[in-house]
Amino acid sequence: QKEVEQNSGPLSVPEGAIASLNCTYSDRGSQSFFWYRQYSGKSPELIMSIYSNGDKEDGRFTAQLNKASQYVSLLIRDSQPSDSATYLCAVRNNRLAFGKGNQVVVIP
């Protein structure tokens, strides 16, 4: 079982819609969870961190954490063409373990 799994294929959403991304992790003792955005050819950029069960909102982004289900999600509201990127879920136990990422394409 992989440490962090992101299984959805590319996600196409119309401009202004909500994009929803999901991630599961295997280590029940994990405490720190992150979403990074990565544009093609660039390095990952941190957009959200979450440490406690529940929702955390930052602008158009909402991260949701459910430790009992070992599940982390990211919602992007009012999606913009500039949100088109790969979104990486990461779990930290000293070093970061990443999922393989989900590509999001926002269609104008």
Added chain:
Amino acid sequence: DTGVSQDPRHKITKRGQNVTFRCDPISEHNRLYWYRQTLGQGPEFLTYFQNEAQLEKSRLLSDRFSAERPKGSFSTLEIQRTEQGDSAMYLCASSPTSGRQNTQYFGPGTRLTVL
């Protein structure tokens, strides 16, 4: 610019050659990490340092790979006798000393192509 910097940004080499990459972390960060990313995959952990001490190495880090952080500031990653499978983006990240809310910030990466 006070972010993580990496040099070079791109490196093309022939199979069998040695290459060395440099990473300069954010100045007040004690921890420095190296990751490798191939196309379509998330970054994979290679190794990390706290100050000058190398605290963890991945099984991905074969004997041909060595990393150093001699003065607890910048770090180098050397790959000896490069192979085509080493072609990847090599990412460096830094963070303050461990604390659950200390996040890692990435440099721009070094893209290695082995011909």
